Amino acid sequence: MMNKPKLVIIGGDAAGMSAASKVRRENSDYEIVVFEKSGFTSYSACGIPYFISGKVGTYEELIVRSPEEFIQKYKIDVRVFHEVIEVDTKNNQVLVRNLNDKTQFWETYDQLLIATGGKSFCPEVENREAEGIFGVQSLKGGIKLDTFIKKNKPKTAVIVGGGYIGLEMAEALIIKGLKVTLINREPEIMNTLDPDMGKIVNTVMTSLGVKIYVNEELNHFEAKENRVTAVVTNKKTIKTDLVILGMGTSPNTAFLHNSKINLTEKGAIKVNREQRTNVKNVWAAGDCAMTYNLVSKKPFYIALGTVANKTGLVAGTNISGQKARFPGVVATAVCKICVYEVARTGLLEKELLALKMEYIQTIIKTKSRAHYYPDAKDIYVKLLAEKGTGKLLGGQIIGEEGAAKRIDVLATALTNKLTLQNIIDLDLSYAPPFSPVWDPVQTAARKLINEV
Amino acid sequence: MMNKPKLVIIGGDAAGMSAASKVRRENSDYEIVVFEKSGFTSYSACGIPYFISGKVGTYEELIVRSPEEFIQKYKIDVRVFHEVIEVDTKNNQVLVRNLNDKTQFWETYDQLLIATGGKSFCPEVENREAEGIFGVQSLKGGIKLDTFIKKNKPKTAVIVGGGYIGLEMAEALIIKGLKVTLINREPEIMNTLDPDMGKIVNTVMTSLGVKIYVNEELNHFEAKENRVTAVVTNKKTIKTDLVILGMGTSPNTAFLHNSKINLTEKGAIKVNREQRTNVKNVWAAGDCAMTYNLVSKKPFYIALGTVANKTGLVAGTNISGQKARFPGVVATAVCKICVYEVARTGLLEKELLALKMEYIQTIIKTKSRAHYYPDAKDIYVKLLAEKGTGKLLGGQIIGEEGAAKRIDVLATALTNKLTLQNIIDLDLSYAPPFSPVWDPVQTAARKLINEV
Numbered sequence: 029m030m031n032k033p034k035l036v037i038i039g040g041d042a043a044g045m046s047a048a049s050k051v052r053r054e055n056s057d058y059e060i061v062v063f064e065k066s067g068f069t070s071y072s073a074c075g076i077p078y079f080i081s082g083k084v085g086t087y088e089e090l091i092v093r094s095p096e097e098f099i100q101k102y103k104i105d106v107r108v109f110h111e112v113i114e115v116d117t118k119n120n121q122v123l124v125r126n127l128n129d130k131t132q133f134w135e136t137y138d139q140l141l142i143a144t145g146g147k148s149f150c151p152e153v154e155n156r157e158a159e160g161i162f163g164v165q166s167l168k169g170g171i172k173l174d175t176f177i178k179k180n181k182p183k184t185a186v187i188v189g190g191g192y193i194g195l196e197m198a199e200a201l202i203i204k205g206l207k208v209t210l211i212n213r214e215p216e217i218m219n220t221l222d223p224d225m226g227k228i229v230n231t232v233m234t235s236l237g238v239k240i241y242v243n244e245e246l247n248h249f250e251a252k253e254n255r256v257t258a259v260v261t262n263k264k265t266i267k268t269d270l271v272i273l274g275m276g277t278s279p280n281t282a283f284l285h286n287s288k289i290n291l292t293e294k295g296a297i298k299v300n301r302e303q304r305t306n307v308k309n310v311w312a313a314g315d316c317a318m319t320y321n322l323v324s325k326k327p328f329y330i331a332l333g334t335v336a337n338k339t340g341l342v343a344g345t346n347i348s349g350q351k352a353r354f355p356g357v358v359a360t361a362v363c364k365i366c367v368y369e370v371a372r373t374g375l376l377e378k379e380l381l382a383l384k385m386e387y388i389q390t391i392i393k394t395k396s397r398a399h400y401y402p403d404a405k406d407i408y409v410k411l412l413a414e415k416g417t418g419k420l421l422g423g424q425i426i427g428e429e430g431a432a433k434r435i436d437v438l439a440t441a442l443t444n445k446l447t448l449q450n451i452i453d454l455d456l457s458y459a460p461p462f463s464p465v466w467d468p469v470q471t472a473a474r475k476l477i478n479e480v
Numbered sequence: 481m482m483n484k485p486k487l488v489i490i491g492g493d494a495a496g497m498s499a500a501s502k503v504r505r506e507n508s509d510y511e512i513v514v515f516e517k518s519g520f521t522s523y524s525a526c527g528i529p530y531f532i533s534g535k536v537g538t539y540e541e542l543i544v545r546s547p548e549e550f551i552q553k554y555k556i557d558v559r560v561f562h563e564v565i566e567v568d569t570k571n572n573q574v575l576v577r578n579l580n581d582k583t584q585f586w587e588t589y590d591q592l593l594i595a596t597g598g599k600s601f602c603p604e605v606e607n608r609e610a611e612g613i614f615g616v617q618s619l620k621g622g623i624k625l626d627t628f629i630k631k632n633k634p635k636t637a638v639i640v641g642g643g644y645i646g647l648e649m650a651e652a653l654i655i656k657g658l659k660v661t662l663i664n665r666e667p668e669i670m671n672t673l674d675p676d677m678g679k680i681v682n683t684v685m686t687s688l689g690v691k692i693y694v695n696e697e698l699n700h701f702e703a704k705e706n707r708v709t710a711v712v713t714n715k716k717t718i719k720t721d722l723v724i725l726g727m728g729t730s731p732n733t734a735f736l737h738n739s740k741i742n743l744t745e746k747g748a749i750k751v752n753r754e755q756r757t758n759v760k761n762v763w764a765a766g767d768c769a770m771t772y773n774l775v776s777k778k779p780f781y782i783a784l785g786t787v788a789n790k791t792g793l794v795a796g797t798n799i800s801g802q803k804a805r806f807p808g809v810v811a812t813a814v815c816k817i818c819v820y821e822v823a824r825t826g827l828l829e830k831e832l833l834a835l836k837m838e839y840i841q842t843i844i845k846t847k848s849r850a851h852y853y854p855d856a857k858d859i860y861v862k863l864l865a866e867k868g869t870g871k872l873l874g875g876q877i878i879g880e881e882g883a884a885k886r887i888d889v890l891a892t893a894l895t896n897k898l899t900l901q902n903i904i905d906l907d908l909s910y911a912p913p914f915s916p917v918w919d920p921v922q923t924a925a926r927k928l929i930n931e932v
Binding site: 042072074075078083084089090192196322332333334337355356357358359360361362363364369371373398399400401402429430432433434435436437439440441443444446450453454455456457458459460461462463465466467 | 494524526527530535536541542644648774784785786789807808809810811812813814815816821823825850851852853854881882884885886887888889891892893895896898902905906907908909910911912913914915917918919
């Protein structure tokens with residue numbers, strides 16, 4: 029009797045379990061083993077700020093499927109509290125540490141999928157490991173933070189970095205009644221927007237009560253009895269009971285540094301559009317891997333739940349013997365901070381400059397509903413397009429209720445290489461409670477087309 | 481000295497004034513004369529239900545630009561209370577009645593744009609002209625209704641027809657405290673949706689307190705002293721203080737029946753994509769004219785503010801000597817009834833059957849936000865696609881806050897002939913307050929693709 033082929037997956041969250049489920053659905057022959065270093069599978073890391081704020085009552089609500097469910101219902105051998113610490117691609121095996129009993133063993137594979145995700149980036153500064161400093165990229169981190177808040181009742185928090193997670197955590201901590209300070213290296217927060225749009229987000233965050241220090245960089249932390257007491261920047265010392273890391277995500281790939289698997293300088297696994305690495309039978313998906321930007325036509329790193337789910341599905345499809353190709357991203361992302369919505373897609377001015385692409389741009393301010401409809405709110409739309417052709421290159425939106433999801437029209441436009449004229453020509457929906465007659469994205473296109 | 485060329489426009493609302501403004505911006509040579517039979521220009525007819533409900537305090541808020549503003553600021557000779565009653569294309573002139581002093585005169589033109597809009601359709605039944613029966617396609621009609629309600633304090637209303645306007649007026653009258661009954665000829669209301677989705681709207685409307693009678697058709701009205709007292713259907717007599725006509729829009733083109741201008745059987749003016757009629761130097765735009773459906777690739781009638789604005793702009797561009805072509809519509813429309821949102825785009829099953837197109841379809845029910853996020857609400861998405869290719873043919877959405885505007889992604893997809901796989905591949909925005917990881921439109925596409 030032939031042995032079943034064995035798929036080993038490292039990491040049991042979105043990318044890994046999407047792949048595992050797909051392989052199980054398509055090919056019941058595979059033995060599937062998943063090593064997950066935490067006790068959790070398939071949870072929404074994006075939901076952690078809402079668990080912290082209390083909008084979501086328990087962390088269990090963030091879990092889509094438990095290890096037990098995968099084991100019993102899907103016959104997927106999920107082994108939680110197991111960390112892979114080395115990959116030996118020559119002998120098709122991985123070295124696994126059982127975090128419960130501290131034993132180690134080698135596990136062989138026929139196919140290997142690396143889906144270890146990312147962690148909060150933090151430079152190796154003094155007191156980096158002190159208690160009270162939290163990343164919220166993993167559920168484990170989220171639960172630790174929640175426990176810390178309940179036990180220590182902190183009154184102040186410093187958020188280091190003004191990206192999505194930083195802003196969502198600012199909202200969460202404001203709701204919990206903390207005094208929140210945010211430090212940001214660049215002149216404007218949210219560097220996934222252009223500075224002119226980021227400036228609007230600065231104003232919004234300030235209006236919500238967040239104290240913002242821009243042009244300030246983390247130098248180190250102060251601690252007393254291994255508990256954080258202050259954040260020290262290049263300019264000042266900010267006393268605090270709690271620190272949230274919001275400086276972006278770095279791939280969890282330290283265990284691969286001695287392997288034959290190609291990584292970028294920042295540690296992301298290089299993959300092709302089928303999610304294959306350079307090593308035969310080794311695949312990667314999710315926040316630990318690179319992806320592809322459809323607008324710049326270049327490899328690209330972005331840590332997002334949608335991409336993790338989709339690249340996991342592509343890897344699983346290919347591993348199961350079918351063909352799939354990840355189409356790439358246009359880098360669409362949205363974020364809600366209290367009543368404010370922020371969205372972006374495509375390329376930023378700084379990216380266009382680096383690519384030496386000639387572009388035109390505009391920002392318009394209009395209303396999200398018919399001007400006379402109650403609660404019509406300001407909405408800002410920025411569009412970037414190619415000089416000469418008018419081909420859309422990027423879009424950014426800031427507004428209140430109903431503003432952000434409009435980015436999806438621009439994302440669809442980008443994917444299909446639409447021009448400003450094509451956007452103007454779209455038959456978008458209109459009724460007074462939803463939009464002015466010309467949707468704000470079309471109003472922006474109508475303004476910008478004059479400069480093509 | 482040569483005379484200035486003269487553009488005569490019949491109708492001073494969205495289409496007519498978009499054209500007038502465009503011609504003025506592009507070509508200051510033109511003498512522009514606008515005949516408008518009411519006292520108003522450039523108002524939002526779509527806003528009338530919100531004026532009736534009181535959400536919009538005064539009808540003046542619905543007016544974008546007054547006749548005086550056009551006259552003084554734009555040098556457009558707007559003559560309100562002037563109705564064109566005949567068009568003589570042989571001699572390039574129109575017969576105008578001054579509604580103030582009842583005089584008549586001929587006005588010549590070099591270019592003529594017909595933009596007379598539409599009116600509430602009603603068959604010529606008994607007591608059709610009784611007081612208390614209202615269409616709300618024009619601001620004049622809206623103001624009359626508002627005055628009637630304030631004066632007579634009606635307690636009951638019957639809405640004849642279950643289209644967008646009928647439903648929006650139902651909301652308005654419920655807010656005003658009236659007991660609302662709706663009669664509908666088809667088994668499900670909202671025949672711009674497929675019956676399976678219309679059924680969901682029936683349930684929604686009933687839950688809001690509207691009494692609905694389906695499979696009932698208007699026979700005639702009863703009246704006492706020329707005031708409506710009841711609606712008589714093929715099944716029963718419904719006593720009422722007030723009637724709203726919601727049986728659709730018919731083009732205001734009776735004055736053209738003896739002209740050389742080609743009309744459809746239902747009276748819509750036939751135009752090409754430049755908004756030209758069959759007669760040289762005569763153009764038409766807005767609710768009085770036909771348009772073109774990009775999905776069926778056939779001429780199409782739809783009365784919408786967006787189309788009126790856009791076709792007016794196209795006509796104005798061409799009249800001013802530049803080139804423009806109306807791209808056509810995919811028949812996107814949205815409607816809000818209390819907290820519920822309804823949206824549609826593309827073709828219905830009945831239209832696909834009539835076109836003998838082989839299609840597949842699915843309805844999914846999912847959530848508008850991450851399942852754990854507070855106030856995640858049900859959202860229904862129906863997709864229709866071509867059998868064999870998976871090319872999108874239509875989409876319908878019903879849900880609560882944030883549901884309807886998702887139709888714009890489907891409208892963009894339709895315009896660009898995207899397949900279900902293309903929709904699945906889109907990089908749409910995700911964060912827990914906005915969407916599940918897979919946007920509902922993608923979840924529907926993922927389900928339907930199995931049937932291609």
